[in-house]
Amino acid sequence: MQRRLVAALALVLAACSTEAPLFPAEVYRDTTVSMGSIASFKPDRYAGRWYEIASYPVPFQDGCRQTQAVYTPRNDNGFNVRNSCLDADGDLRSIEGTARPAGPGRLEVRFDSVPFLSAPYWVLWVDEGYRTAVVGVPSGRAGWILNREPTIPPDRLEAARRILSFNGYDLSRLRMTPQAAP
Secondary structure (H helix, E strand, O other): OHHHHHHHHHHHHHHHOOOOOOOOOOOOEOOOOOOOOOOOOOHHHHOEEEEEEEEOOOHHHOOOEEEEEEEEEOOOOOEEEEEEEEOOOOOEEEEEEEEEEEEOOEEEEEEOOOOOOOEEEEEEEEOOOOOEEEEEOOOOOOEEEEEOOOOOOHHHHHHHHHHHHHOOEOHHHOEEOOOOOO
16 A cells, blocks of 8 residues: 555656656646746645645546645745545545745645655635635646635636636546545
């Protein structure tokens, strides 16, 4: 299980890399479209639990449901990060790491079990109440819609989808993440 988790994380970091990937990964956005993170990002308001509402298919999340991320603030405006999901067998999978500031609305994420690799994590949009967020990576190999609750109101889901589209993401390939037991 641990070996599988480490291999899966290596795939996610490769998918997020702006350099040549270590592993093949699909690209879900037109990288000729300029992508921008939010300049008014407030790390203290971003802290806490986020539920993955939708994402682009990446190998490390095959069979995942009830996917969540918890961001715990650190003194350097970064976070300790814990990502978790239930796999196809109903077993909890989780991984821990850190996210450090890399510019306005931009973080570099590194996971403990994958040394020497980090990945860009750009917050593209957060609604005024910090209830819904859209996150992407410049390479276009990953993207997420996150929400503070396991369900999202239709208007915020539509706004999040529009942000992804504006940043060059192909909405036809976006997949909803099951948050309830099957």
